[in-house]
């Protein structure tokens with residue numbers, strides 16, 4: 001392959017990635033996928049996957065290209081599927097359309113596909129290439145990949161704190177530490193998650209509802225409509241079933257309660273209740289995540305107090321922290337970020353800060369845990 005071809009491949013894959021991002025709020029449990037069809041140096045078709053049950057990105061792009069797909073090159077951010085799911089195999093559609101070349105961002109880790117899509121194309125005499133802008137293709141679907149590769153959702157913990165690392169006054173007062181731009185960013189994090197998860201303490205103390213509110217997303221009308229069409233499932237971890245049915249959390253819409261005690265008709269007409277293993281009224285969080293992944297949950301946003309967020313952190317269940325930092329001191333009597341008593345500096349978990357940027361008057365820090373072996 002010439003270097004000119006490699007540059008063109010990266011260029012059109014970048015466009016396919018851009019298209020895939022249209023599905024940021026809607027595709028789960030499916031992945032976000034984009035597709036561009038190019039013939040004689042012209043883009044003749046574009047498509048992206050909007051929601052599960054509807055056509056994949058490739059048939060959408062093929063429909064736009066019509067007869068011009070014959071002899072064309074197809075750029076798709078994820079290997080074309082080879083299985084019959086809600087829709088027929090995209091690899092077959094590409095063969096039927098007579099395309100000459102298919103370039104994929106990455107192999108599909110779904111065991112039902114896992115290389116068979118590219119294989120089918122190659123067997124039909126189509127030139128194939130995979131792994132173009134692979135890091136970006138992977139970054140688009142952290143939850144889908146984690147679920148397919150590890151049977152767990154991707155867990156993002158959102159925290160908001162003062163410059164001295166405090167999240168609320170001793171009284172619990174915390175509205176608002178951060179400004180409106182940071183709060184809008186949190187709304188968008190909720191909207192892109194499959195699940196927003198919290199604990200009984202937060203719901204009982206703050207009356208938290210954890211809904212996505214259209215007016216606070218800060219998105220254009222079309223994107224807001226997409227985001228609101230697929231709101232995340234709100235999940236409450238409540239080991240002892242302490243939260244009453246009349247709590248604002250339950251009045252705000254459908255919710256799932258994860259507990260470790262038998263509900264015994266606790267919620268006769270109330271929310272769905274999932275029982276997982278636990279000890280002393282403490283839900284086993286890994287079991288809860290496994291159960292969510294089994295239901296097709298890709299991305300979990302944890303918005304909880306120091307005790308539940310700290311438990312996720314201590315148990316090594318967090319993939320990413322998004323921490324909003326406000327230019328305030330709340331003082332030493334205020335509440336800490338995480339309940340995680342550590343004795344020695346040597347025991348302090350290492351994080352890699354991957355991004356830091358201003359959001360209105362606040363700062364947003366993204367950090368990922370560094371595995372102990374590589375510290």
Ligand SMILES: Nc1nc(O)c(N)c(N[C@@H]2O[C@H](COP(=O)(O)O)[C@@H](O)[C@H]2O)n1
Nearest residue numbers: 033049056057079080081085086087110
């Ligand atoms: N290559 C590709 N393009 C898309 O637009 C997709 N949505 C997928 N998804 C793959 O197919 C599975 C879902 O199939 P159904 O929507 O149920 O038919 C999904 O798990 C991916 O493996 N792939």
Ligand SMILES: [Zn+2]
Nearest residue numbers: 056081089090
């Ligand atoms: Zn497909």
